[in-house]
Amino acid sequence: MQWGPFEKGELKDEAHLDAIFAKYRPQAVLHFAAFIEAGESVRDPQRFYQNNVADSLALLRVMQLHGVDKIVFSSTAAVYGNPLYTPIPETHPFAPLNPYGHSKLMVERILADIALAKGLGYTILRYFNAAGADPEGELRENHQPETHLIPLVLQAAYGKRPNIAIFGTDYDTPDGTCIRDYVHVADLASAHVLALKRLLSGSRNLTANLGTGCGFSVREVVDTVARVTNRPIPVRIAERRPGDPAILIADPSLARSELGWAPAYPELEQQVRHAVNVLNGTRPLQG
Numbered sequence: 001m002q003w004g005p006f007e008k009g010e011l012k013d014e015a016h017l018d019a020i021f022a023k024y025r026p027q028a029v030l031h032f033a034a035f036i037e038a039g040e041s042v043r044d045p046q047r048f049y050q051n052n053v054a055d056s057l058a059l060l061r062v063m064q065l066h067g068v069d070k071i072v073f074s075s076t077a078a079v080y081g082n083p084l085y086t087p088i089p090e091t092h093p094f095a096p097l098n099p100y101g102h103s104k105l106m107v108e109r110i111l112a113d114i115a116l117a118k119g120l121g122y123t124i125l126r127y128f129n130a131a132g133a134d135p136e137g138e139l140r141e142n143h144q145p146e147t148h149l150i151p152l153v154l155q156a157a158y159g160k161r162p163n164i165a166i167f168g169t170d171y172d173t174p175d176g177t178c179i180r181d182y183v184h185v186a187d188l189a190s191a192h193v194l195a196l197k198r199l200l201s202g203s204r205n206l207t208a209n210l211g212t213g214c215g216f217s218v219r220e221v222v223d224t225v226a227r228v229t230n231r232p233i234p235v236r237i238a239e240r241r242p243g244d245p246a247i248l249i250a251d252p253s254l255a256r257s258e259l260g261w262a263p264a265y266p267e268l269e270q271q272v273r274h275a276v277n278v279l280n281g282t283r284p285l286q287g
C-alpha cells in the first residue's frame with residue numbers, strides 16, 4: 001500500500017484539493033477534519049462547521065470528480081454526548097453537547113447518505129480520548145492553547161504551570177472525578193491502517209469506536225503522571241467544566257471483530273511514559 005501525502009493546514013479551496021488528487025491519484029482518503037477542541041467550538045462554531053462540514057463536502061465532491069470512492073473518517077465519542085450507559089456501543093443514541101460533536105455527526109450522516117446514493121465506501125472511527133505520544137520518541141501532541149488533561153498535568157509536573165485544576169470532585173464515580181477511556185495515538189494510527197486495508201479489500205461500510213474499554217479517573221491520571229515523572233503535582237480543585245460527562249468508556253468490540261484491532265498500549269502508565277519521553281527529548285523505550 002502506498003501512503004501520503006499528508007497535507008496539513010486548512011483547506012485552501014477545491015482547486016487546491018483537485019491538484020492534490022491529480023498529483024497523487026489516491027485509491028482512498030484518510031480524512032481527519034481536525035478541528036477538535038470542544039470548548040473552542042462553542043466559542044467559534046462557524047469555523048468548526050466550515051472546516052469539519054463544508055470542507056468535508058468539498059473533499060467528497062473532489063473525490064467524486066476523481067473517481068475515488070473510499071474514505072476513512074475520524075469521528076469522536078462526542079457524538080454520544082452525556083452517555084445513558086457505559087461502556088458505550090456504536091448503537092448508543094446520539095446527543096452531541098457542542099458544535100464539535102454536531103459537526104462530526106453531520107459528516108457521519110453525509111457519508112452514510114452518499115454511500116446509499118452513490119456507493120461510497122466508508123469507515124468511521126469514533127475516537128475516545130487520544131493520549132500518549134509517538135513510541136519512537138519523535139512526535140507528540142502540541143495544542144495551542146493546551147486544554148487536554150495529560151499534557152496539562154505534565155506541564156504542572158515540570159513547573160510550566162503552577163498547578164493542575166481538577167474540574168469537579170463530586171461526580172458519581174469512585175473518587176468523584178471524571179473517568180475517560182484513554183487510547184494511545186499509535187493505536188489510533190494502527191486502526192486507520194487496518195481500516196484502509198479492509199476498505200480496499202471491498203468490505204462493507206463500518207462505524208467503530210476506538211477506545212480500550214477501560215476508564216481512568218482524573219485523579220488516577222494525576223497520580224500516574226506523578227509516579228512516572230517522580231515529581232509532586234500541585235493540584236487545585238475547581239468547578240465542574242460545563243458539558244463534561246462523568247464517565248466515557250468505549251465498547252470497542254466492533255473494532256476488534258471487524259478490524260482485528262487490539263490496542264498495543266492500553267495502559268495509562270505506558271501512554272504517560274511515552275508522552276514524558278517525547279517531552280524530555282529522550283528516545284527510549286521499553287514498552
Ligand SMILES: O=c1ccn([C@@H]2O[C@H](COP(=O)(O)OP(=O)(O)O[C@H]3O[C@H](CO)[C@H](O)[C@H](O)[C@H]3O)[C@@H](O)[C@H]2O)c(=O)[nH]1
Pocket residue numbers: 036037038076077078128129130147148149150152164165166167168178179180218241244
Ligand atoms: O485542566 C483540566 C483539563 C481536563 N480535566 C478533566 O479531564 C478529563 C479529560 O479532559 P480532556 O479535555 O483531556 O478531554 P475531554 O474528555 O474533554 O475531550 C476529549 O473528548 C472530546 C469528545 O468528548 C473531544 O474529542 C476532545 O478533543 C477530547 O480530548 C475531563 O473530565 C476534564 O474535566 C481537568 O480536570 N482539568
